Amino acid sequence: MTARLSLGIVLLLLALGGAAYPIWWHNRSSAGAQKLLKSQNHRLAIALKNTYHGNSCKARPGPGVLKIPSLGLTAPVQQGLTNSVLDVAIGHDPATAWPGPSSATLLAAHDVSFFSELNQLKKGDIVTYTVPCATYEFTVSQAVVSAPGRQIPVPSGGAIVMDTCWPPNALFFTPDRYVVTASYVKTLPQDPAAVKIGNVVNLTQGLSINDPKGLPFSSLELQNNTQPLGLMNFEGSPSKAFIQSDAPLQLDGVALEAWFAAIHSIEANHSSWWSEFAPGAPFPSAYAGRPITQNSPLQVSENVRGTKPISVSLSGDINGYPVKVTEVVKGKKLFIASFTIG
Numbered sequence: 001m002t003a004r005l006s007l008g009i010v011l012l013l014l015a016l017g018g019a020a021y022p023i024w025w026h027n028r029s030s031a032g033a034q035k036l037l038k039s040q041n042h043r044l045a046i047a048l049k050n051t052y053h054g055n056s057c058k059a060r061p062g063p064g065v066l067k068i069p070s071l072g073l074t075a076p077v078q079q080g081l082t083n084s085v086l087d088v089a090i091g092h093d094p095a096t097a098w099p100g101p102s103s104a105t106l107l108a109a110h111d112v113s114f115f116s117e118l119n120q121l122k123k124g125d126i127v128t129y130t131v132p133c134a135t136y137e138f139t140v141s142q143a144v145v146s147a148p149g150r151q152i153p154v155p156s157g158g159a160i161v162m163d164t165c166w167p168p169n170a171l172f173f174t175p176d177r178y179v180v181t182a183s184y185v186k187t188l189p190q191d192p193a194a195v196k197i198g199n200v201v202n203l204t205q206g207l208s209i210n211d212p213k214g215l216p217f218s219s220l221e222l223q224n225n226t227q228p229l230g231l232m233n234f235e236g237s238p239s240k241a242f243i244q245s246d247a248p249l250q251l252d253g254v255a256l257e258a259w260f261a262a263i264h265s266i267e268a269n270h271s272s273w274w275s276e277f278a279p280g281a282p283f284p285s286a287y288a289g290r291p292i293t294q295n296s297p298l299q300v301s302e303n304v305r306g307t308k309p310i311s312v313s314l315s316g317d318i319n320g321y322p323v324k325v326t327e328v329v330k331g332k333k334l335f336i337a338s339f340t341i342g
Helices: 004-005 031-052 245-266 271-277
Strands: 008-010 064-068 075-079 090-092 102-110 125-132 134-146 149-154 157-165 177-188 230-239 298-306 307-318 321-330 333-341
Touching: 031 321, 064 333, 125 157, 134 157, 230 245, 230 307, 245 271, 245 298, 245 307, 245 321, 271 333
Parallel strands: 075 090, 102 157, 230 298
Antiparallel strands: 008 149, 064 075, 064 125, 090 102, 125 134, 134 177, 157 177, 298 307, 307 321, 321 333
């Protein structure tokens, strides 16, 4: 570890919001976090088997599983801070060492995802990091809202610094960071309880809208639309496992596909497109055939029961008029049930 990292960790400016979620549209059946955890479970099971069969089992730094019991969080950790990593896992900053008894580690995640409840941590809360042959225990020592580029001091003897966007429910790009530091306490004995890590939510695999025939799918991608985004909120009784996973972003991605399909159907005055994804909602013919602009941030609210999505509500504007949209989940499909303008 370099001298700089022995004194602290410099926060990075990570574009974790808005258009920085390309996996929504590149792979709508993503179950990446689930696959990663299954892979980690397999590696841990092999290590545990070797330990109890008398074979040597030496811990090696690398990808693992982060658990925060007070938040109900279990998530895979992978190398890198690119979107391809952060869309399915917590990312490890390659400029820092992997978690361990004497290393300073920077981990980052999307706000409306694995670290969406990071601000609920309290001093003394336990954080564990599990790799084959070792589980390291840390306790939370401090939390701050900070600007990127600031150096965050870390305790001697090992620490994990967890970094996400502030506020934690922003769908737009936000430069401020919420940073939690956890100090190393001990290495736990390797027994079955220590390596039983569970699973994350595998929710939206296969969830989609009915793509209108003749409307290119590229028209439904966020990067090809000029839509400002606002905040994500939840209704109903979503489980912590749902909130702190990649499921909210996956569900939101499909909901935005329906939103953009609606916008393009109205602009093109194409009611046949509309009938594919909004069969129960009247076509807003009074606005059809006109160019549409959206100036207000689109606010998103997901109604979830446990890990089961029920509906998604969107509120924004069309050409200065307020819009409220309700989308409902029926099986593996998401349909627009209501679309109210004015």
